[in-house]
Amino acid sequence: MEFFKIRRTIPFMRHALVFNVISLVTFLIAVGFLATKGLHFSIEFTGGTVMEVTHEKAAQPDRIRDALGKAGFNDINVIKFGSSQDVLIRLPLKANPDPRVQNEEMQKQSTAAMGVLKSVDPTAKLTRTEFVGGQVGKELATDGALALLVVCLGIMIYLAFRFEWRFSVATIIANLHDVVIILGVFSAFQWEFSLPVLAAVLAILGYSVNESVVVFDRVRENFKKMRRAGVDEVMDASITGTISRTIITHGSTQMMVLAIFFFGGASLHYFALALTIGICFGIYSSVLVAAPLAKYLGASREDFVKPEKKTAEVVVP
Numbered sequence: 248m249e250f251f252k253i254r255r256t257i258p259f260m261r262h263a264l265v266f267n268v269i270s271l272v273t274f275l276i277a278v279g280f281l282a283t284k285g286l287h288f289s290i291e292f293t294g295g296t297v298m299e300v301t302h303e304k305a306a307q308p309d310r311i312r313d314a315l316g317k318a319g320f321n322d323i324n325v326i327k328f329g330s331s332q333d334v335l336i337r338l339p340l341k342a343n344p345d346p347r348v349q350n351e352e353m354q355k356q357s358t359a360a361m362g363v364l365k366s367v368d369p370t371a372k373l374t375r376t377e378f379v380g381g382q383v384g385k386e387l388a389t390d391g392a393l394a395l396l397v398v399c400l401g402i403m404i405y406l407a408f409r410f411e412w413r414f415s416v417a418t419i420i421a422n423l424h425d426v427v428i429i430l431g432v433f434s435a436f437q438w439e440f441s442l443p444v445l446a447a448v449l450a451i452l453g454y455s456v457n458e459s460v461v462v463f464d465r466v467r468e469n470f471k472k473m474r475r476a477g478v479d480e481v482m483d484a485s486i487t488g489t490i491s492r493t494i495i496t497h498g499s500t501q502m503m504v505l506a507i508f509f510f511g512g513a514s515l516h517y518f519a520l521a522l523t524i525g526i527c528f529g530i531y532s533s534v535l536v537a538a539p540l541a542k543y544l545g546a547s548r549e550d551f552v553k554p555e556k557k558t559a560e561v562v563v564p
Contacts (some may be wrong), residue, residue, distance in 0.1 A: 257487045260479040263539035274424055276429020284434050289441035290379050292388040293339035296353045299375035302368050304330040311367060318363045320356075323441070328512065333374075336360065340379070353378045364379050379473040391445045397421070398452050406456070410463055412432075418459040419539035421532040425455050428528050429521055434519060443518035451525030454500075458493065463541070465489055469547045478547060484536050493530060501526055 290297055294321035300306075308325045311334060315323050320338060328335035338356055356375055360387040402422065406415035409527055429448055433440050465485040504526065 253487050255487075255492060256480070256483050257490075258479075258483055259486050259534060260482050260539065260542065263535065263542070266531075266535040268540055270424060270532070274427055274431075277427050277434070279381065280434040281427075284437065286434055286440040287437045288388070289439045290337050290339065291442050292385075292391075292440070294379045296338040296340075296357050296360075296533065297375075297377040297379070298336040298338070298356070298357060298373060299328060299338060300334050300361075301372050301374050302332045302334075303370040304368075306334045306368075307380045308334055311336070311364060313361050314367045318359070320360065320363075328514065380495075387442070391442070394448060394449065395426075395445070395452075398449055401451075402452065402456050406460075409460065411543040411546070413546045414466075414537075414541050416486060416544060417537045417546075418456065418463070420540055421459060421537035422452055422455045424532050424536055425451055425525055425528045429524050432524055433517075438517055438520070443515060444521045447518050447521035447525065451522065451529060454525065455529040455533060457528055458496075459537045461492065462486060462489055462533055462538065464539070466546075480544055481540060481548075486534050486538060493534075497526055497530055535561045 251307055308327060312323060312325045315325070315336075322339045324335075324337040326335050327333065333373060338353075338360060340353070357373075357378075361371070361373055399419075399422075403415070403419055406418050410418070429451065430440075432438075433444065462485060465488055466481060468475070469481045469485050469488075473484065474485070482505070501523065504519050504522045507515050508523065511519060
């Protein structure tokens with residue numbers, strides 16, 4: 248399906264080196280932020296108390312945050328949740344090696360926080376409380392990292408069977424490029440990295456692979472059709488030929504993600520944000536990172552089209 252068709256081949260590969268340098272610099276900056284600032288993990292990973300509080304009138308998160316800060320609560324997170332009358336309050340876990348003492352401390356913490364909220368607004372009512380222990384948070388962090396590793400290994404195995412090794416390596420590097428960029432942006436702005444954000448990263452891995460597979464499938468097809476064309480010409484024709492599909496697919500997906508971003512509430516805010524970053528860089532990496540890498544690794548027509556064997560002529564005396 249094509250809404251439009253580009254008649255003239257766009258010379259992407261002519262500027263491949265420039266785009267690759269930009270990608271490398273962006274990648275190194277993201278790695279630098281991750282190494283120096285790290286990720287701002289949510290309570291799901293670090294442990295703590297989650298409180299959902301409702302008010303009769305519209306809640307004022309800034310006022311609640313200031314009151315809790317003056318009461319001695321540090322690193323708190325207060326956001327509107329659902330309606331304008333509801334807020335979600337996250338209190339970090341106080342370091343304590345004994346899980347039983349941790350539970351008692353979190354219960355006291357919740358009670359003390361509600362006392363502060365009552366002083367700000369007597370109509371405040373606690374509707375839900377969740378306690379996440381430090382050990383549970385560590386297990387979730389470990390399981391999340393394991394899930395990311397398993398997905399990467401599964402993609403590598405799939406690509407090894409689907410394509411010639413040069414294309415597989417290029418796709419894997421491009422996908423890891425997307426993941427590191429997402430994590431680097433979250434590290435740079437210290438946005439909260441939660442389980443929904445991890446789910447978005449895993450989704451982007453599969454999404455980027457799909458785009459790279461479409462482009463390289465067209466490359467493989469054009470290597471067989473365009474017998475006299477060079478590698479750059481085949482790459483350019485393949486990328487240009489898939490632009491219409493890319494715009495339709497990514498545009499439709501991004502419309503849904505924007506709907507989640509604006510109307511999904513605070514709980515899905517960073518999930519949609521991670522997807523948006525991943526979709527944008529997924530397009531970039533599939534076109535301007537994976538294809539040039541495959542070329543630098545030595546991809547050629549001989550990988551797909553075997554040369555014809557010349558049969559010796561037999562002279563009959």
